[in-house]
Amino acid sequence: MSDTHETLILASKSAARRAMLENAGVPFEVRVAGVDEDAVKAASRDLDAAALAVRLAEAKALAVSRDDEAAWVLGSDQTLSFDGGLVSKAPTLEAARDRLKAMRGRTHHLHSGAALAIKGQVVWSGVDTVRMRMRDFSDAFLDAYLDAEGPALLACVGSYRLEGLGSQLFEAVEGDYFTVLGLPLWPVLAELRRAGVLAA
Template identity: 70%
Template sequence: MTDQRLILASRSAARRAMLTGAGVPFTALDAGVDEDAIKTSLAGIDPAELALELARAKALAVSRHDPEAWVLGSDQTLDSQGGMISKARDLTEARHRLRGMSGHTHHLNSGAALAINGAVVWSGVDTARMTMRRFSDDFLDAYLEVEGEGLLGSVGCYRLEGMGSQLFDRVEGDYFTVLGMPLWPVLNELRRVGVIRT
């Protein structure tokens, strides 16, 4: 589309699918940042701001190794009932987490950052308000069996584009934000810097 190169600093299949679906040419590379260390160093930070900081760290890590490419970093945080939630380590923890979120509303924050020449030139965050329905143990068992360990890659233990859609009564916010990246602002910025055509 243009002669500008874009690198997505993420392992996320959902983020890759979003850019591919939007017709944006890119390559993907794992940023290799220590997310736990960043979270520890920023303990107490607003969850939306943490999503931004993680996105910036990913973009910068890759940009320092390939300064001539545009690098897009993105990350999500989830805050529920006054606490920050991290990815579940196993299906037992996922079951406990989902049971605790049943019948409650949580906020899913998706941050993105664009870097070039080892510097972040843009970043933004969007938040979706997610209300889970009260579901039965039978449903939860079936859900975990169908989704399996694939749901451990999602901070909320769900994929809205899959059976996870049945977990919710209401979602307020942008669909792409829920999937893992505030796509509309990202596309606007990619147009502004000449990565994709205006």
């Protein structure tokens, strides 16, 4: 580890990302980036879902890094690809219901991108993908699930939280659990060690 204390800022309001870093013993502070995600998506129509997750993560890291050039800034974002297209967060619970019914019994992919910036420059970025297979759940289960989880689901790109009742929507998940939660944690920790934010 370097002799000087390296400050890390998480440019995300995600409680799951905060919890992952806290549980891993990573010292950090939170500053929400305030990036216009719709504008980034509109300017990135040439990218696939995985590359878009990285682009969004980079935009968040840069937005905060330009305001605090002395700190390392971690940006992260998640995208979901299903049926050949990009899925965004559902605006209403009714939309979440329709989306979950469409994904029921089928497979989709979650992409978690991350980027590390310092002095207004991205110095590292990466993405990890998880294959998610939903079970053929009943309409009754779906109704009970939506009632139990409520509007909190609208903050989740897939309208589920795997760390909660959403785990019952699935029959198989292939890939890293941390990626499902929204951060490719292992590569991020490796990069934080390289940067001197964490002890090697």
